[in-house]
Amino acid sequence: MATIDTVKEVLVENLDLEADKVTEDATLESLGVDSLDMVELICDLEEKCEVEFGEPEGIETIGQLVAHIDSLK
Amino acid sequence: MNGSSKEASASRQRREEIDDLLSGTFNSILRIEEQSLDNRLTHGLTITEVHTIVAIGLHERNPMNVVAARLNVTLATLTTAVNKLARKGFVDRTRAEDDRRKVLVSLTKKGRQVLRAHNLFHHQMIDEALADLTDEEERVFADALAKVKAFFDSQA
DSSP states (O other): OOHHHHHHHHHHHHHOOOGGGOOTTOBTTTTTOOHHHHHHHHHHHHHHHTOOOOOOSOOOBHHHHHHHHHHHO | OOHHHHHHHHHHHHHHHHHHHHHHHHHHHHHHHHHHTOSTTTTTOOHHHHHHHHHHOSSOOEEHHHHHHHHTOOHHHHHHHHHHHHHTTSEEEEEOSSOTTOEEEEEOHHHHHHHHHHHHHHHHHHHHHTTTSOHHHHHHHHHHHHHHHHHHHHHO
């Protein structure tokens, strides 16, 4: 599964978001993802994508999140 | 009062203020840390349990004695804490492949959420606490505090 689809799947499941809104350009803020949501999202993505996420700074969009995960694979 | 006794008196007063500041800051941090646990990821945990989770490490599988040393507690104390955290689903225990007698402890996803939420709290707290300091004040503060901490560490 492509990383963007995994991110979509987790966000839809965790936050009840509409999959169509989770695009590469969407900011986490515009999707209403707060810092605790982000903690849950990271832990879920670590498990599903089998990566160790680290503590990167400056991730603001879904595209940046996907690029960071892909850089860890 | 002559010049040198005035200076000595001012110095004594300043040190009393610093003593109050250190104790007050320490107590405030403890209180704020306790309050920070009131969120959906860490609710119901004590600060000691959170610090046990931090000592286990995000993606590590450590022998119990390593974690006990990090926390400066006995193996018996850690065993009780880890049993409780395992029952609550924050911690996993496995046997080392090279030595089946050795128990390794690691975090579950739920435990990793707690550690990340706690790190987030610390980042936010320090950013907000230092927000009013200039770069120079922050540098001087860090240097001075490092010296003071070295003394306390040597006494602990």
